[in-house]
Amino acid sequence: MDCYTANWNPLGDSAFYRKYELYSMDWDLKEELRDCLVAAAPYGGPIALLRNPWRKEKAASVRPVLDIYSASGMPLASLLWKSGPVVSLGWSAEEELLCVQEDGVVLVYGLHGDFRRHFSMGNEVLQNRVLDARIFHTEFGSGVAILTGAHRFTLSANVGDLKLRRMPEVPGLQSAPSCWTTLCQDRVAHILLAVGPDLYLLDHATCSTVTPPGLAPGVSSFLQMAVSFTYRHLALFTDTGYIWMGTASLKEKLCEFNCNIRAPPKQMVWCSRPRSKERAVVVAWEKRLMVVGDAPESIQFVLDEDSYLVPELDGVRIFSRSIHEFLHEVPVASEEIFKIASMAPGALLLEAQKEYEKESQKADEYLREIQELGQLTQAVQQCIEAAGHEHRPDMQKSLLRAASFGKCFLDRFPPDGFVRMCQDLRVLNAIRDYHIGIPLTYSQYKQLTIQVLLDRLVLRRLYPLAIQICEYLRLPEVQGVSRILAHWACYKVQQKDVSDEDVARAINQKLGDTPGVSYSDIAARAYGCGRTELAIKLLEYEPRSGEQVPLLLKMKRSKLALSKAIESGDTDLVFTVLLHLKNELNRGDFFMTLRNQPMALSLYRQFCKHQELETLKDLYNQDDNHQELGSFHIRASYAAEEATEDQMRLLRLQRRLEDELGGQFLDLSLHDTVTTLILGGHNKRAEQLARDFRIPDKRLWWLKLTALADLEDWEELEKFSKSKKSPIGYLPFVEICMKQHNKYEAKKYASRVGPEQKVKALLLVGDVAQAADVAIERRNEAELSLVLSHCTGATDGATADKIQRARAQAQKK
């Protein structure tokens, strides 16, 4: 154990730095790294190498090869570069490779060398060529910054949503800046550049000169600058071998260091971590690596080989032809535990556990010591945390074992922290494996989140591992397994050598009805690859019509879309398809399609009724639907069908009546026309009309009765009543007279009312006594009570008695 801290190097009083091996590289590089354009993605991402033949003066005779490797050097892709000269390479946050060409075109490749898309950085860039380019990451995504041959900058802060911004000119700039970088402050990307002894800051509107506070005098040029991973800090390397470190806002100096090396460094990057004790910068020259910070001495390493630095959230990765290492500040928990002669609770607990394994009583002594100080909880937590920061599984295990041992002596220690750490480490060890080659540290993993990690595994087509992780971590299916299966399916549909049937079957077999799998997304992908038939087959498995239909429309399978929409019962969807079809097909075909889909047809009819009346007519014509066509015409103007024959006759008649008699007849119903005639005294005409239209006698009588009563033409009414026997009886006559308050006339008819209704009639005219007589005569119980209910006041007292007597008599019998 004494040697465990052998690779720890102190920087100043407070911090240690250690460098350990991640992988010995699996690649078999033919050329030196220095001859290549190199890009390595952060978070243990892939490495791209493009041997740069354009740097040499003469034109290349052979096409260069673009190679992509995992962080462990496993080849992922290799392709011949057939496009123009490349100035710079970089990885986006989605692990897409951005290749910036000299002409300002940016080509985007996937992790497996699959071409995705390209975009241009604008005309100005095209004209002046690209001198230098940087790919940088912001919270919105990945950006590209370009320095053109005219010494102007153009940048786009997010390549996903390309908005080009041309930065203002630096006044009097004649030559390329000696160094430059992108800064990100207040969510805006800036450019910091150094020209001779001056520093300029460009934002989208202005160019301002800036001076780092406390910069040592005598600087005539800046050779290198570096921004920290989180854009918080800036380091400047000057031609005097002096390094200034401060905040990126250039408002505050943190420290400075003079390394006395005037040679321009190959690379300079920050090496810090969240909650770092020390801010340090790693500077690399050809053969030398130096870690400098706020300390009089620096840490120096010798580089045996040409190496490349990759800044990470919590350290720096350094890879060369043969080895891949990680350099970082030793985390607090590890320092506490492993520092020589440490008496921290974690350190004691680790000792105690080791002694316990040796079956030594010392274990007890150590434990007591911790417990007496009441630090056992802290000790356990320290061990758990330190385990997370260890790279070697044996060290992780011994720390976890110590934590587990300590836990036994604690009441109610919440187990989740321990369990989660075990799970996390298991995942981390799995992905750090050399075959997978994602050397994430615990901090990076937490920052990246499991979701993104799963995405990255999916990107590497490591579907089984991703699924195993999901299952191991028991992630909900929708976020976990389903999503991965869906990605797998999307990949599967791109396998052009497999037939549509086989792909569809294979996908359905694996996915089945797994909840949360969107078959329409997979189908969309298949369609994107030009496999429409496969897409249709896949859509068959999609249960959500809302997803199915729009894609079918996009694929121009409108008729299929129509039947799917109808199946779903969602009329809105049906309408959407219909309107789409209407624009797509000529009218005849469109109507034919509708004919085969009755439900769609009726919906479309409704739509037309409200929106396009003319189309409706055509629709009925097409269908030979005379009935509806007739209705349509009636709606519009009135004219068709059998009943309307009568109506036309009536209209003609009404027009004639208007001409001859004056007044308003048009638009009246037949009934009202006859009534109007009677009211106007044209009885002959009225009767003629009634005959012509075969108005039934009963209704004619009602009609005449009402009209004459309205006129209060009692004479004519009486004449009418005697014209023949009334088909409606005489009670209506009584009623209508009473309605007009003419009791005198009413009484005339009351006597003529038939026996059945006589009582009613007599009561109406107020002849209670006679009504009682009739009721008694008819021995009708209901009528008797009716009369009785009409007996009011003293006048009817006698009548009431009479009825009561009759009732009593009837009961006796």
Add this chain to the structure above:
Amino acid sequence: MAAHLSYGRVNLNVLREAVRRELREFLDKCAGSKAIVWDEYLTGPFGLIAQYSLLKEHEVEKMFTLKGSRLPAADVKNIIFFVRPRLELMDIIAENVLSEDRRGPARDFHILFVPRRSLLCEQRLKDLGVLGSFIHREEYSLDLIPFDGDLLSMESEGAFKECYLESDQTSLYHAAKGLMTLQALYGTIPQIFGKGECARQVANMMIRMKREFTGSQNSVFPVFDNLLLLDRNVDLLTPLATQLTYEGLIDEIYGIQNSYVKLPPEKFAPKKQGDGGKDLPTEAKKLQLNSAEELYAEIRDKNFNAVGSVLSKKAKVISAAFEERHNAKTVGEIKQFVSQLPHMQAARGSLANHTSIAELIKDVTTSEDFFDKLTVEQEFMSGIDTDKVNGYIEDCIAQKHSLIKVLRLVCLQSVCNSGLKQKVLDYYKREILQTYGYEHILTLHNLEKAGLLKPQMGGRNNYPTIRKTLRLWMDDVNEQNPTDISYVYSGYAPLSVRLAQLLSRPGWRSIEEVLRILPGPHFEERQPLPTGLQKKRQPGENRITLIFFLGGVTFAEVAALRFLSQLEDGGTEYVIATTKLMNGATWIESLMEKPV
């Protein structure tokens, strides 16, 4: 505030709270002061969900009715349109947005589609060039609105017409969606029964939608045991007959809308001395009718003839209670009396209201014409003289009684005779057209298409078979203390409710033959439950059936179902859902072709 919704076996307040929450969430999305522009049709149903106070709490300061041209001025940050997804409304909205004053302060526009967002409408907005103006475009799935502790309605007026006349299933789709929402809140309903074409479609959609949501396993313990889906066209008869329950008659005579009724004010004038009746109120008296009112809950479902005795009994109880004050001697007794006072006064107010309503109704029901109409209806329903032209109907036409009344009677006769003889049908049609005008030919055509008024097919009248098998006509009806659902129509037992009753006991297998005569398929579907959610019924615990009337339901049918729920040995309690609460008049009206 909506406590009456939680009185039933199923707490429908849960649904109300869920939709209120959704509304609040949407309002909070649009930060700052707001004005709501209403599609007028929605204000009624929304009133049952959220009062103005709720909107006000969420910074709604102004409310407008959606209409053309420019929006009224309002100093608010957000303008929200609450609309049904209809194209004609989109045109108005676009007009509003386009005529917005550019110089004025910029305002944010939002749309809330009720109950469903529509691609079609959004396309229209896009074509009109205003789609981009809306920041939030969302849907508010207000499908089923709780009306009472056991009653839900979609209040979709055109549902019947759309389904049976225009083969437009939109409202069926919404019904299915509404049922899915209900299942999300009250658990999967293990058994679905149905009768009719539309019922079949709704069930299919539900099964389909369930498949779409396979991701989220419903883990709510099921509240409902069964769902019964019934097409209105399985029972076209019931709504045509005049309802004779108290609530039914209020609806028949005055019309109940969104649980409110407007009554002539005269009867409700406050009786003050020395007023001389000078200032009688002229504005209609508006009353809310639901089971929150104790007295109304008691009498609403009674046959109107049994209401009077209840009211007089109540009157005695209340005046006796007020008399109590003379017996109160000690301070404690007086205090107790005073504490009961508000409740007693409310009861007295409620009694006064219902006595007035009962008087109003009695004026109608004792009229001769009402009696004659009822006699004819009852003759038809008991199968007397349905095959020839009816004299009373003739007289009604001749006297130009309201067309709706005439159509209702003719349709009733047609339905009770499985269609009219061609000669009779032609006669009625001619009479109606000659009297009311030829334009009504479209309405007659609609009624024919809906199966309400049609020629008899194959010369066979199936109605007697149906009537006898289902015992639709009961001669010995007890209106005061009913023993059978037939009391709601004083003799006629609503077919729809009889079907529900027979389904619960002894099951539909016993009436296969009649089911075959009635239109549309009958079916049964099961929705398997995970074992943990299967119900173990306590002995004596009633089953709960959700019965959904596709195309509308009448208050009398609701009353009949409530009667079944209350039967001691009934074994089943019902929660009723429908596309629309309706009666014969509103139903026929919805089928009438409006002049363009």
